[in-house]
Amino acid sequence: MDPSKEQLEKTVDIYRDTWVRFLGYANEVGEAFRALVPVSFVWGSYAVATAYVTADAVDKGKKAAVAHGDNPGRTTRVAVAVVDTFVWQALASVIIPGFTINRVCAASLYLLGRTTRWPLPVRKWTTTAIGLSTIPFIITPIDRSVDYLLDSSLRKVYGDEEKHK
Template identity: 90%
Template structure:
């Protein structure tokens, strides 16, 4: 944001600006399919999302190391970049949306069971469709909420004044 120089503004961040970002949503897709697939598939989707979160955190740490060269406080800056990215991504890409889709699907399956006479396979596929269609609507509110949460807590501790983007 404010700390970027003119030449850096157009740099593409593969973890934020490309299809790679969707790997962070793998677990939401896994949760949406929970009613239809073995639970190992769901856990595998969490492994993909966690690998994405970890890779992004390492990438931001490397970028912080390069940006701060041999300046004093470099280690702290790198640690802050890694921790901030990891915590933000873990909450915004894995934990909160995974829980949200899990509950939306559980509630959908339950309500379809109570309110329809549809056969179980139809209810399960409908639940999956509901879960998948919910994903685009939860991303922005969750991202904004995690920004607010971290700005109000963890970021006050290291007070580097920069927002996560």
């Protein structure tokens, strides 16, 4: 098969290959802006990220159902696809990066308060800039760490062939 036909047949995963992927980072953006916005905005950003995680898990479950047709063990494979995707995404896209950005921003605001004489609004905007600029650097290490964690634990229960990716 020549490359052009192969490219045409490749299925685009909207949750991994399009702008929709950035919805998984909504809570990191919310955490970066925590010093500047009402807390309801931060919680709203978690709602967006959680909706993304849930939608991706449901999508992977539907794809597993189609892939396994009426074969024995279909229900188990669908459940594994949903659980693996949800757990992976919850850890790698919401919980760990949200906590990380929260702590980076809290530490930044504290350190700026102790080491500078900048007015509070300047310190808050600087903290937000630091939080936002941290996001691209934490994604890959967190993703790899969550892969390692799940490969070393949950995925041993159902086998390596059923990963989220």
